[in-house]
């Protein structure tokens with residue numbers, strides 16, 4: 001079960017008008033894994049996640065999710081298949097309450113029979129992020145950056161995705177908040193959600209992931225288990241800085 | 250009549266016409282909030298509502314309640330049709346393209362109306378007779394009571410819809426963040442269609458309830474669009490409560506101006522209000538400046 005392939009990307013190219021942002025990207029994510037994709041500013045990380053989630057559709061290549069090609073499907077159809085994206089910069093519905101944000105996260109599940117299940121999932125979210133429960137009737141736009149990130153992740157989880165794509169969840173957050181959020185990300189596979197995690201903060205990402213890919217100017221230049229990536233001198237220099245081991249061990 | 254009761258009289262008639270302006274402005278806001286477009290065809294929905302109901306009653310002798318519902322349904326369908334035909338086919342259109350398209354659409358709708366109804370004026374009888382109700386020396390037409398009651402009902406239903414229903418919340422989500430809305434599974438294009446249908450329905454209701462007071466012909470849409478737009482701007486584009494308050498303010502100003510100065514200035518007042526708002530406080534008197542910086546207008 002755990003080694004089953006959930007997502008396979010083959011030879012993906014993506015364009016913004018004439019400019020090509022992804023070149024021949026191939027990768028895969030197995031069920032139950034946390035896979036990270038790291039890369040510098042402008043490497044194409046967001047472009048890749050947006051292509052998978054159907055936000056961007058000027059793409060060519062294949063994207064198989066649970067063995068079906070989803071390349072080019074609009075976002076609302078991708079979510080319906082069990083793949084959710086937590087977009088870069090959180091993108092919560094600011095003028096709506098925290099509760100309504102979560103409620104809309106389950107948009108495709110609403111129906112007569114699912115009321116109890118949605119309520120159950122809400123309870124789970126309150127358990128994970130008690131601060132959201134405290135603020136449930138407040139407007140999402142009034143939350144702190146870290147709280148908004150918690151809300152964005154929770155909103156995506158309300159769709160009960162089998163694969164969750166996370167776009168730089170650490171962006172703009174204080175180190176303590178990053179720790180808190182990553183602690184919960186590490187738990188996700190045990191609850192049935194596989195994770196593809198995009199980060200610039202390679203240190204935080206390597207703490208929770210089992211495998212990783214490195215993206216540079218639209219191409220995958222390296223891949224391997226986290227242990228292998230950690231042994232790579234180039235990665236240490238470019239993404240972790242000198243003395244990485246000393247900091248974490 | 251004493252001056253006091255005369256002024257009361259003007260205020261009451263101002264409130265009733267102001268309610269219609271508020272309904273037109275709500276129509277503008279519904280579409281603006283889900284799409285960022287100012288739909289200049291909004292006034293045509295008002296005209297279509299009034300003229301359809303009037304011709305159903307006077308030509309086909311349909312009972313008023315059924316004519317009311319039928320006209321709302323027909324105009325709602327027209328709104329949806331308009332969206333499918335003019336807005337839906339565009340891929341990533343610019344705001345200016347969309348504005349030009351809605352202006353073109355309003356000309357087209359007006360042309361279709363002229364083709365169907367000619368240049369005649371249509372009259373819808375009052376819903377419950379014309380015997381005035383006397384109140385503090387002022388005479389209130391029963392239709393005024395209908396206008397206020399129905400407008401109030403529409404406002405309550407609309408707020409409940411946006412506040413409590415899944416579809417209403419989804420429309421607000423689209424307004425707030427299109428990409429995030431589609432990422433939770435909301436079909437944004439469907440919501441845009443829905444917002445056009447909904448605002449056409451609201452416009453139609455306005456046209457039907459005002460038709461017994463203001464005669465309807467194919468050419469009436471533009472003036473409603475202008476007044477409604479002035480009201481929406483005054484209330485702060487996208488702001489529902491602001492639209493209602495601003496509608497009543499403009500209606501009362503107009504009625505007082507027409508009654509105390511000259512009825513020739515009636516339409517000029519709306520234009521003056523619009524120009525003043527655009528020059529002095531483009532975010533509207535009820536909109537915050539910060540909010541308006543985030544808007545496309």
Ligand SMILES: Nc1ncnc2c1ncn2[C@@H]1O[C@H](COP(=O)(O)OP(=O)(O)OP(=O)(O)O)[C@@H](O)[C@H]1O
Nearest residue numbers: 016019021039040041042043044045046047048200
């Ligand atoms: N909407 C756009 N239009 C044109 N070019 C774009 C657009 N979005 C991104 N790009 C370009 O595509 C490339 C990849 O951008 P992308 O946002 O995917 O990078 P990223 O790895 O997510 O960067 P960051 O770490 O800053 O988020 C960059 O060169 C960027 O300038």
Ligand SMILES: [Mg+2]
Nearest residue numbers: 045046047088
């Ligand atoms: Mg990015």
